[in-house]
Amino acid sequence: MKVAYVFVPHFALAVEEREDPSLKRKAVVIGGLPHEKGNVYEVSPEASEQGVKVGMSLRQAEEICPEAIFLPTREEKYRAAFEEMLKALEPFSPFIEPHGLDGAYLEVSGLQRLYGPEKRLGRSIVEAVKEATHLPIRGGIARNKFTARIAALEGTDEKVQVIAPGKERGFLKELPVTLLPTSDEMRGRLHLLGIRTMGQLASLPKSAVLAQFGLEGRWANQLARGQDRSKVIGRREQGPQELGFRFEDPVEEMQVLQMTAKQLSVELLTRLHYYGRVCGKVSVTLEYDTGQEEEKQIALSEPSAEELKIGLAVERLVASFDYGDRVSALKVSLDQLTQGKGHQLSLFSTRTLRQRRIDNAVANITGKYGSHCFLQAQLLDLHAALPERRFALLRPEAPTTRFPVKRDHEQALPTSTKYRVHEWR
Amino acid sequence: MSRLYQPAQSIESTSGDRGQPLSFQWRGEVHRILHLGNRWRVHLDWWRVEIWREYFQVEAHTGFTCVIYHDLLTDEWYLERVYD
Numbered sequence: 001m002k003v004a005y006v007f008v009p010h011f012a013l014a015v016e017e018r019e020d021p022s023l024k025r026k027a028v029v030i031g032g033l034p035h036e037k038g039n040v041y042e043v044s045p046e047a048s049e050q051g052v053k054v055g056m057s058l059r060q061a062e063e064i065c066p067e068a069i070f071l072p073t074r075e076e077k078y079r080a081a082f083e084e085m086l087k088a089l090e091p092f093s094p095f096i097e098p099h100g101l102d103g104a105y106l107e108v109s110g111l112q113r114l115y116g117p118e119k120r121l122g123r124s125i126v127e128a129v130k131e132a133t134h135l136p137i138r139g140g141i142a143r144n145k146f147t148a149r150i151a152a153l154e155g156t157d158e159k160v161q162v163i164a165p166g167k168e169r170g171f172l173k174e175l176p177v178t179l180l181p182t183s184d185e186m187r188g189r190l191h192l193l194g195i196r197t198m199g200q201l202a203s204l205p206k207s208a209v210l211a212q213f214g215l216e217g218r219w220a221n222q223l224a225r226g227q228d229r230s231k232v233i234g235r236r237e238q239g240p241q242e243l244g245f246r247f248e249d250p251v252e253e254m255q256v257l258q259m260t261a262k263q264l265s266v267e268l269l270t271r272l273h274y275y276g277r278v279c280g281k282v283s284v285t286l287e288y289d290t291g292q293e294e295e296k297q298i299a300l301s302e303p304s305a306e307e308l309k310i311g312l313a314v315e316r317l318v319a320s321f322d323y324g325d326r327v328s329a330l331k332v333s334l335d336q337l338t339q340g341k342g343h344q345l346s347l348f349s350t351r352t353l354r355q356r357r358i359d360n361a362v363a364n365i366t367g368k369y370g371s372h373c374f375l376q377a378q379l380l381d382l383h384a385a386l387p388e389r390r391f392a393l394l395r396p397e398a399p400t401t402r403f404p405v406k407r408d409h410e411q412a413l414p415t416s417t418k419y420r421v422h423e424w425r
Numbered sequence: 426m427s428r429l430y431q432p433a434q435s436i437e438s439t440s441g442d443r444g445q446p447l448s449f450q451w452r453g454e455v456h457r458i459l460h461l462g463n464r465w466r467v468h469l470d471w472w473r474v475e476i477w478r479e480y481f482q483v484e485a486h487t488g489f490t491c492v493i494y495h496d497l498l499t500d501e502w503y504l505e506r507v508y509d
Contacts, residue, residue, distance in 0.1 A: 253427060323426075385467045386476070387505065388431050 002111075002118070003232055005148040006089065006125060006139040007103030009157070012042040014135050015081045016071060027052075027068040034062035034070050041073045081133060086235075088132035092125055095234040103152070105145055107232040122160025130158065142168060144228035150179055168226025173199035180220045186213055198224035230339075233275050241268045241279070242333030248383070250289040250326035254319060256390070257286075257327060259379045261314045264332040269305055272334065278303035280336030282310060284317040287329035296320055303338050310334070312352065426509045433503035436493065446481055446493060451504055456485035480505075 008014050012030050017023045027047035032038040040061050043052045050065045061068065082101050089096050092115075095107035108121060115121040118141045129137045139160035140151025147168045154175065155161035163171050175198050177190050189212075195201050201209070202224040209217040222228070243264045251257060261284055272279060283297035298313045314332060365373055375393040384390045438449035445464070448457045462482035469476045477497040484490045492506035 385469060387429055388433075393431060 001107065001143060001231075002109045002141065003143070003145050003148040004092075004106040004108045004122070004125065004139055004141045004160070005099070005103060005145065005152045006106070006129065006137050006160070007099070007152055008085065008135045008137055009102075010042060010044065011082070011102035011135075012073070012078050013044050015074075015078050018081075018134050023069065027065055028071060029058070029061050029065070029068045030071045030073055031061075032058050032070065032072050034058050081135065084133045085129055085135065085137075088129045089125065091128070092121075095232045097232045097234065099149075103149075105148070105232045107234075108141065118162040119160070122162060126158055126160060142171075144168070144226070145230055145232065146223045146228035147172065147226050150175065153179070169199075169202060169224075172224060172226055173197065173202070177201055177220075177224070180223055182216060182220050186216055186220065189213065202226075231275060233277070239337075240333045240335040241271055241337065242331055243268055244285075244329060244331035246329040247327065250328045252323065252326045254323070255377065256382070257330060258315050258318045259391075260330055260382065261318050261332050262311050263379075263382075264330070265310050265314045265334070266307060268332060268334050269307055269310060272305045272337070272340075276340050277337045278305045278340035279310070279334035280338065281334070282313040282317065283333050283335065284314060284321075285331040285333070286321055286327050287331075288325035289328045290325050292325070294321060297335075299336075303336070303340070305340055308352065312354070428507050428509075430505055430507070433494070433505040436502050436504045438493070438495075438502035440495070444479065444495065446483060446495070446502070448485075449493060449502060449504070454487075456487055456489050458483045459486050460484040 013023075013028060016028070016030065023044075025046065026044065027050065028044040029040055029047050029052055030042040031040040036058055038058050040052060040054050040056050040058060043054055043061075047061075047065050047068045050068075052061045052065050052068065058070065062070070078101060082098070086096060086098060086104060089104060089106060092111070093106040093108055097105040099105060106125075108118075111121055115124050122139055122141055125139060126137050129135065136157045138152050138155050138157055140148045140153075140155055140163065141160055142148040142151055142163040143165045147163050150172060151161040151163050177195060177198055177200075178187060180198065180201075182190075190196075190201070193212075195204075201221055204221065206218060206221060209221040213220070245260050245264060247260075265282075279300070280303040281297055281299050283295055285293060285295040287293050296317050298317055300309065300313065304310065362374060378392045378394055379390070380392055381389060434451065436449045436451045439447045441447050445461055446458055448455055450456070460483070462484065463480070464482070465480050467476060467478045467480065475498060478494045479497060480492060480494045482490075482492050490508040491504055493502060493504050495502055
């Protein structure tokens with residue numbers, strides 16, 4: 001994988017300077033007028049040198065740097081400029097992941113034929129963005145996201161720094177650990193332990209880092225070694241994932257709707273699994289044959305990409321509609337997507353409480369009245385012309401009895417004889 | 426909602442000159458057909474075990490709404506689906 005990271009240093013300031021070049025090389029504070037209540041949003045290097053920091057109150061900023069030019073925050077303007085930048089990057093890769101409101105990751109694997117070596121590709125990116133936005137861009141290209149970003153941060157304006165494969169650890173070695181995306185607490189502890197550079201952190205055994213800092217430490221250790229497995233998630237993949245299905249003939253059987261919705265959710269989950277993402281909200285939209293649409297949604301108690309959980313949520317949603325009319329189309333969407341975290345798989349059954357209750361009830365009824373009471377439905381072909389070919393009704397497997405029943409010959413034989421029978425075999 | 430009978434239930438039916446059902450008897454009750462809804466044919470698997478059916482969505486005078494079909498190969502009638 002090859003990743004490029006491009007960003008515009010002091011983005012908001014660059015946008016303001018683009019409109020008013022007289023602001024260049026002056027102490028500028030963006031956030032509002034000094035008498036206004038509010039915080040500093042962006043600060044120029046000249047004002048920063050005097051001690052003005054992002055996040056401090058405007059009044060404080062004025063006290064520290066009274067000669068600074070104070071400008072109001074125009075977030076919409078910055079957002080529009082950022083969109084311009086992303087649009088300029090689109091020809092280079094189908095996978096562009098915006099990062100904050102000043103940078104973006106691009107998946108640039110296999111572009112040698114089009115743009116030549118990475119250095120030339122970098123130049124092309126810089127030129128394209130500059131031509132479209134007139135903003136000073138900076139970039140980095142490396143084998144993974146983290147190294148590419150650091151290469152860009154450490155690079156110079158209007159240039160793209162390329163880190164050759166295998167040289168990541170060497171490049172990061174002398175850089176401060178403060179560049180790692182860690183919590184303040186871990187940063188403080190690293191400082192206390194005298195670990196200042198990424199090289200120092202990378203040289204520590206993984207087990208020691210894990211013991212001292214937990215999972216966050218292990219992750220930071222990997223990054224310091226130049227290892228980052230996270231993928232570039234394109235803008236399309238970042239939004240809600242949705243899939244729909246239009247029925248040839250309007251449907252009213254809830255089972256068919258539930259099965260269709262479940263199939264759609266399984267397809268969506270395959271996408272989510274690929275990007276290692278989880279979703280926090282599931283919604284189902286029905287379009288009735290009258291043309292009306294109805295949507296219902298469930299917020300999950302915790303983000304998940306488990307087929308079982310999402311399947312249950314979808315099933316419940318489909319069952320919750322009133323069904324005044326027949327359904328001509330159905331859409332399932334998974335929203336509030338976030339990066340998933342690995343979790344320990346259970347050694348034991350992962351069946352939900354509801355399913356276990358159903359299993360028990362089925363076992364009890366089957367034990368009392370016989371297994372012919374239940375049939376298991378299995379979807380065969382949703383579009384089959386004959387309804388009986390759309391699904392099959394199967395006899396469920398015989399439930400396992402709670403108390404082992406002795407076979408006839410075992411009951412007939414005394415224990416000693418039984419053992420003898422085994423010995424003879 | 427509806428209930429699908431699998432296998433379909435055998436019924437006795439009388440039909441008109443265009444092949445449309447006029448009435449049918451199921452579980453000892455005679456249902457006179459008031460309204461014919463959809464009507465479609467399914468012809469499948471002629472190379473294997475041929476299936477050739479004519480389906481009717483019907484509403485009886487009793488308010489009973491169902492899907493019945495005429496097996497055109499055996500000239501028998503079946504009830505396949507009953508609507509609530």
